[in-house]
Amino acid sequence: METFETLVRAEFAPKNTFLNTAAIGLLPARTVAAVDHAVRMRAEGVPLGPLYDEVETVRVSVARILGVPAARVASGASVAVFGGLVAAALPSGAEVLTAEGDFSSLVNPFHTRGDLKVRAVPLERIAESVRPETELVAVSVVQSADGRLADLTAIREATRAHGARVFLDASQSVGWLPVAPDAYDFLAAVGFKWLLGPHGVSFLVVPEDLGGLPPLFAGWVTGEAPWDSCYGPIAELAHSARRYDVSPALFSYAGLRASLGLIEELGVDAVHAHDTALADRFRAGLRTLGHEPVPAPGSAVVSVPGLGGRQPRLSEAGIEVSARAGNLRAAFHLYNTPADVDRLLAALSD
Numbered sequence: 001m002e003t004f005e006t007l008v009r010a011e012f013a014p015k016n017t018f019l020n021t022a023a024i025g026l027l028p029a030r031t032v033a034a035v036d037h038a039v040r041m042r043a044e045g046v047p048l049g050p051l052y053d054e055v056e057t058v059r060v061s062v063a064r065i066l067g068v069p070a071a072r073v074a075s076g077a078s079v080a081v082f083g084g085l086v087a088a089a090l091p092s093g094a095e096v097l098t099a100e101g102d103f104s105s106l107v108n109p110f111h112t113r114g115d116l117k118v119r120a121v122p123l124e125r126i127a128e129s130v131r132p133e134t135e136l137v138a139v140s141v142v143q144s145a146d147g148r149l150a151d152l153t154a155i156r157e158a159t160r161a162h163g164a165r166v167f168l169d170a171s172q173s174v175g176w177l178p179v180a181p182d183a184y185d186f187l188a189a190v191g192f193k194w195l196l197g198p199h200g201v202s203f204l205v206v207p208e209d210l211g212g213l214p215p216l217f218a219g220w221v222t223g224e225a226p227w228d229s230c231y232g233p234i235a236e237l238a239h240s241a242r243r244y245d246v247s248p249a250l251f252s253y254a255g256l257r258a259s260l261g262l263i264e265e266l267g268v269d270a271v272h273a274h275d276t277a278l279a280d281r282f283r284a285g286l287r288t289l290g291h292e293p294v295p296a297p298g299s300a301v302v303s304v305p306g307l308g309g310r311q312p313r314l315s316e317a318g319i320e321v322s323a324r325a326g327n328l329r330a331a332f333h334l335y336n337t338p339a340d341v342d343r344l345l346a347a348l349s350d
Contacts, residue, residue, distance in 0.1 A: 147301025
């Protein structure tokens with residue numbers, strides 16, 4: 001019987017100590033094989049219909065992981081593009097509440113509109129800062145810079161009380177941190193981090209009523225019958241979130257389909273338990289070395305103030321982490337082990 005450990009070890013064989021999933025995830029062996037097969041199909045000139053089917057398989061898999069109907073999931077290539085759609089749906093002068101220092105791909109589309117009132121407050125004050133004039137709260141589930149988690153329950157309660165909607169960036173959470181479907185109206189994420197897919201894939205979850213988003217980027221794939229929508233104006237847009245699709249990077253979707261299969265086999269709850277246990281082990285070890293990480297209980301991402309300058313030396317030693325805002329950022333995912341944590345701690349004790 002396959003276990004968490006045997007499944008993971010069959011898929012990954014990193015040549016270093018990789019603790020940088022917050023920047024980019026490792027590709028499972030099955031994903032490398034899937035991309036190779038897709039590339040060979042293109043090279044050999046065989047029909048690519050099966051690769052378009054992979055896009056739909058990804059849509060359904062993402063929906064299962066998030067616990068929403070597949071009809072609410074749009075496929076694309078970046079969070080910023082989907083953020084632009086959400087921004088475009090807001091009336092002129094609308095207030096958008098964001099967290100200070102949140103990731104630019106999430107917040108920048110609201111700033112570039114030019115006619116929105118974008119207000120930034122500390123992450124811990126998001127819920128209490130929602131007011132009657134707030135139209136939308138846009139926040140990352142997990143902060144990229146330091147791993148802090150947004151209080152989604154409090155934010156949802158506050159937005160419901162004031163009639164605002166919630167737009168979540170789940171790029172640093174989907175794949176290891178379960179998020180309740182009723183915690184948001186819109187959710188976007190990339191697939192190349194914790195979902196372990198290639199670059200070039202993102203998705204957007206919209207409300208059942210589609211949230212009033214304008215189909216600004218409606219190409220042929222957004223038609224109710226895509227292959228009948230290749231020429232001239234599209235006669236009928238898809239009735240589902242597929243009306244917001246962007247023409248897919250087929251190789252990347254083929255790869256992500258394989259990666260999502262692994263995530264689903266392991267189970268997000270099991271991945272969550274594994275990842276957070278390693279992060280807690282690292283936090284405890286840091287304190288024995290006299291370092292206090294940024295408070296982020298329950299996060300798989302650990303940020304250590306003042307140690308960002310150690311990143312180049314750690315990389316030379318074969319330990320991959322990130323430097324963000326002067327801090328050292330380590331991210332723990334399913335392919336990491338207690339030995340990886342201990343090796344990083346030993347390197348930091350030198």
